[in-house]
Amino acid sequence: MSWKPLRSLAESESLLTAPGTVHEVETVFVDGRLQRVYKNLWPSLREFWLSAVSQYSDDTYVVYEDQRLTYSQVHARAVRAAGVFRDVFGIKKGDRVGICSRNCPDYLVAFWACHLIGAVSVLVNAWLPQEPLLHCLVNTQCKLVIFDPERADLMHSTIQKIQHTASEPVSFLVFDFKEHNNRVWEGIRSFGDSLNDYRVDGAGVVDTPIVVLPEDNATLIFTSGTTGLPKGVLSTQRQFLTNVYNVLVGGFRASIRRGEDTPKVQRTVPQKGTLVTVPLFHVTGSTSFSMMATMTGMKIILTRKWDVEEAVRYDKVFVLINVARVQQFLRLIKSENVSVAGGVPSMVTDLTLSSLVGHPLEGLLFGGAPAPATLVLRANKAFPTATMIQGYGLTETNSIAVSLAGEDYVARPSSTGRASPVNEIQIVSENKCVPAGVAGEVWLRGPNVMKCYWRDPEATNALITQDGWLKTGDVGYLDEEGFLYIKDRNIIIRGGENVLFKDSVTVENALYDDPRILEAAAVGVPDERLGELVAAIVSIRPEFQGQITEDTLIAHAKTRLPKFAVPVMIIILDTTFERTPSGKILKGELRKIARSHWELRRRGGNGKAGREALANL
Missing domain, CATH: 3.40.50.12780 (ANL, N-terminal domain)
Incomplete structure (x- = not known):
């Protein structure tokens, strides 16, 4: 046109x-x-939020299932939460508060509570398995961590480890959901109960002068990096x-x-x-x-x-x-x-x-x-x-x-x-x-x-x-x-999910956990619905030739990766990978091999991997 x-x-x-x-x-x-x-631009998230509340006070801000809260109602709850963070848990400007949860209204409440007192909100990918989640929480040294019930189930056994590696005491809260009303996790307190037990007038949170400048720290949001573990983007x-x-x-x-x-x-x-x-x-x-x-x-x-x-x-x-x-x-x-x-x-x-x-x-x-x-x-x-x-x-x-x-x-x-x-x-x-x-x-x-x-x-x-x-x-x-x-792109994107950044280390490291693997490379293969799907190519150590199948490798990957990062196809080569003079794997050639195999499978009707990928939606 x-x-x-x-x-x-x-x-x-x-x-x-x-x-x-x-x-x-x-x-x-x-x-x-x-x-x-x-x-x-506003100088800080604190000023940004206060400006929005002043303009849209009585308008609806968040709707979730049968909950409907106005800007002023969310603000009142955020002010109270900020008071709890500050006065009960000792959170001050620059301290980090981890939020590890699926979407819910209190996620936004906790986010704004952080920024009302100048704390750094650490937004942890709640879909990760336990080990990378633990890495995120240990690495960021949060003074307060807030889970949803699913993450509380997953992570409560790691609380002592988080405490042991922290430079200061760490407190833990859990958001309240109707379907988990009677659940109790040792060492994790109810977010709602903490707010209800707070008897101090929260207005002081807003009235107390606090200077948050444009170059002050605001957020930590996670992605995957060259180590294969999530990296915190500050x-x-x-x-x-x-x-x-x-x-x-x-x-x-x-x-x-x-x-x-x-x-x-x-x-x-x-x-x-x-x-x-x-x-x-x-x-x-x-x-x-x-x-x-x-x-x-x-x-x-x-x-x-x-x-x-x-x-x-x-x-x-x-x-x-x-x-x-x-x-x-x-x-x-x-x-x-x-x-x-x-x-x-x-x-x-x-x-x-x-x-x-x-x-x-x-x-x-x-x-x-x-x-x-x-x-x-x-x-x-x-x-x-x-x-x-x-x-x-x-x-x-x-x-x-x-x-x-x-x-x-x-x-x-x-x-x-x-x-x-x-x-x-x-x-x-x-x-x-x-x-x-x-x-x-x-x-x-x-x-x-x-x-x-x-x-x-x-x-x-x-x-x-x-x-x-x-x-x-x-x-x-x-x-x-x-x-x-x-x-x-040196990044595989499956249905909007960044599987890895800069290179394929996240998926490759999971495959390398199998001691029979000699070399592994993760690449993207095209898909009309999801944009790209994750595929991998491996070579096997000589002593294990003929003893490993694609299905067993995919099953292995499922135990170590989030669902969206599990390869839909793993090609097993009989030879080692071609490399540059400096020793780098020629991923361009491997990508061509993977896409050729993927196209042949689709044309031949062997769409098992693709069907399984779509079934995971």
Whole structure:
């Protein structure tokens, strides 16, 4: 598709960042160097939350099953929780509070309680097995850890180990759920009981002066790293909050390019909502959508799992779908007057093949996994009234750094977009910046790039250069107009879940736990529904040749990996891997082998692995 925008890229950028707009920028010294930042960004999450409460006090903030709480009600509970954290558990500015839970209203209560007193919220991936969860909690040295009942079941036997390795006493709480009312775990106290027993007026939490600056620590969110264990991504207040504005850039640019007025962030009547089915411990669930909803006065509709029976009737709902059963989703769209939908390619594919085609959607989002260019064009044809929106980023950039929307996206369906007003992109090959059209590693820079990997300076220095460039590990190129095209990713994304970052060590280490394995390499194979699936290739030690099968290796992997990271196919080679002169495995060649095998299996009807993968949704 070719189109003639009413405004040039330069003119649109000037209007987007003009004085008085949401995206107005300024240049300031941050961490010893000049950076472009958003001028009107809140200095801290504390001030951000207090501003939202003052504007939307009586509006609904969170809905979960039969619970419905307003901004002021959540604030009152968060203030009380902050008082408990401070006065009962001794939490002060800069201390870390771990939240290890599925989505629920008290997750948001605990999050805001942390930031009311300047504590660092540690958002732990609750889907991990016990060993990596224990690593996260021990490594971050939290003074307080809050579980949901499932994680309390999983982790209560490790409490003494956590205490033994901590430099200070650690306290443990558990969120209250109706189905677990009578459960008791030794050493873990009820979150609700702790709040109810607190007799001090919590107003002092807000009235007590506390200075939280933009460069103070704010969050620790986990991803996987080069050791194969989760790494804590430490971000400052500014780094975390920058994405609240970045997530709006794509849609705003599309409107301006069409010749429309620069959009404004304003309250809507009737109130809109955000249906969040992705975990709040992900940057997508926390920074992109929950924080955006908080900024604009939307209600956050949380679900424990994707089940239409859990959805009550709301007004107009903004939906982010991760991995959902499409028929439930279709019923929700039609019954709830949903105007914006999207998610990973599997969901968008389902929509384009459903009876919903032609429904007057206003927006359709792509993200979380590679989106084929053909899908973008097919979706645009199926939903001609919808603005197509694409986002690209990492946990280490607190989600979106690059975005693309509207006619620009449809005209360039293979692109991931242009950098936000405060981000920069450069393409590097052999330690040199290469010109437009030449492929290399994608580097990103901006005020949303993480501060560091927690307690891992070696990994931090390997990822971020001294002048602030983050090496994504993705291969891509820029065109003459600054649009980014990703050609290859050293990251496998299964249904929106980042299986591993930078390399395949997480999956490979699990396979190497079997002493019969000589070499292991994890790669991604394409899948129309989930974007990519995890596959692996192994070679066997000579003394064990012929004694190991694919099924036994997959069964072994299931005992050591989260469900989404278990390979759907493991190829056993009779020879050792080809390597570079420096000894590095030639993963490009292995990826070709895996994709060829995967295609042959699909064509031959041997889709057992694929069917099992889909059955896990």
